[in-house]
Amino acid sequence: MASEQQDALEVPAISRSRHLLDDVLAEADIRINGDRPWDIQLHREEALDEIVARQTLGLGETYMRGDWDVPALDQFMTRVIEADLDRHMKTWRNVWRYLRSYCINLQSRNRAFEVGEHHYDLGNEFYAAMLDNRLTYSCGYWKDAQTLDEAQEAKLDLICRKLQLQPGMRLLDVGCGWGSLISYAAQKYQVECVGITISREQRAYASERYANLPIKVHLQDYRALNERFDRIASVGMFEHVGHKNHRDFMEVGKRCLKKDGILLLHTIGKAKPTNTDPWFEKYIFPNGEIPTAARITQAAQGVFISEDLHNFGPDYDKTLLAWHENFERNWPRFADRYGRKFSRMWRFYLLTSAATFRSRRLQLWQWMFTNNRSGGVERIC
Incomplete structure (x- = not known):
């Protein structure tokens, strides 16, 4: 502090x-x-x-x-x-x-790239100074971890094990960020990966850093997807989908997932529908909307079987505090570029978010969905 x-x-x-x-x-x-x-x-x-x-x-x-x-x-x-x-x-x-x-689709195709330009395109150098070594901008898994890098790698491995990845499979990451999951899966599990993002900076970074891996990253809205994959993951992206589009997201997943495939949805969640906080919408995540379990279940009904739900929301408090520590330590490098008002805005964002998870007003969910997969999925936590 x-x-x-x-x-x-x-x-x-x-x-x-x-x-x-x-x-x-x-x-x-x-x-x-x-x-x-x-x-x-x-x-x-x-x-x-x-x-x-x-x-x-x-x-x-x-x-x-x-x-x-x-x-x-x-x-x-x-x-x-x-x-x-x-x-x-x-x-x-x-x-x-x-x-x-309710009257306006705030997450329509025309608005899809707004959050990328406003938030995720702030600068790869800035995010590299705040995040772990793979630039993983989602909740870490701190069960057996002591550092941010360990927590994020544990989360990536947890996802890969839940997806039951095998060499030669094709994995789609919907909202791939800077490529943390697809790079880890390609390196550790020998799978071919496709990622999509609405951030030009993220696409440029992942494409350059992981040019030697079997990875393709596209600047693309998820509704334009029309390929088939063995596995699909979406990590920290569903918060930008909006309840009017939840069903569309599930149907895109159905269209792109092979019959015996598995879809993992990693998302922040809340107990009941409420308005998006106006400060966060204006300054951090324009058009963002945190989903509820009821809306996710309703969107998946008749499309997927919900196999498992894993909540490790308290881990986001630790993750945000680690990001804040990195931010404060490295801020002098960016002070002239972004200014004091940005510094206070970013601190308010990180520490208010930590407080919200600490208070259990927000959760972190990993949902597992299948296309009526024989035998379901193994529960791994």
């Missing part, structure tokens, strides 16, 4: 009159200008009104501007989330967001 503490030292907390947020935050045992790691230090009094009026969007934007600081942002957000403080601040804006998600 060194950068966070440094920011707090640069701008002293202010004296002020009592505010509604004093009582709201007290429910989570948070004090404004208190002396504990999770207490916020206020630098601009007007920020309190903005937070009340604009909720999580106001909270994130006032933090990005430096209107307040907190030594342990993840602890602060964990307390806010677990106390369900947003119930105090419901506004008409949520009605519009709810209606919009």
Whole structure:
């Protein structure tokens, strides 16, 4: 938290009159200008009104501007989330967001590449400084791991074992990122791999780094797929599909998977349908939507058999903290390029996400689907 503490030292907390947020935050045992790691230090009094009026969007934007600081942002957000403080601040804006998600297909073909350009194309050097050595931008598997590299390799191997990969098979990775899974599968399991991504930077990186492997990476929307594969995986991509397109995703999988094939879906999930957080949608993942188990099950009904569901959501807390540590350690290399506001935005993204998984508001699921495969699949955790 060194950068966070440094920011707090640069701008002293202010004296002020009592505010509604004093009582709201007290429910989570948070004090404004208190002396504990999770207490916020206020630098601009007007920020309190903005937070009340604009909720999580106001909270994130006032933090990005430096209107307040907190030594342990993840602890602060964990307390806010677990106390369900947003119930105090419901506004008409949520009605519009709810209606919009049902009236508009926010993840249509025309919008498919927006998140790639906005988020994943920030720069391969930047992501290389934050992620593991294979640039795996999804939850690690920490069961027997001590480091980020170990956790990510364990996750990749877990996927390959669940898919029962054998030499000579063809594997499709829907949303292949920088090629971590397809490179690992090609190297360790001797399979031929095809990956698709909506990020030009990711495609360029994977194509160059793994040019010596039996790998092809395409810049392509998943709905355009029309090849057959022995196995299909999708790791950290389903969060961009949207509930209006869940059925289409499953039908594409059905079209592309051989009769005795296996599909593994690795995705963040939540308990019930809710609006996408407005701050995250605006600054991090435009058009993103976290699925529910009910919607995934409904989308797969009559298309696939659901063979297994594995939840290791708490591992995402550890993964995000490891990414944050790397980000803070390497930030001086990127400070001139991206600026202080980006630094605070990215810290808010990583540590708020860690708090959300720590509070168990979000989960990490690996689903296993088959085409009525004889004998099903072996359960591996």
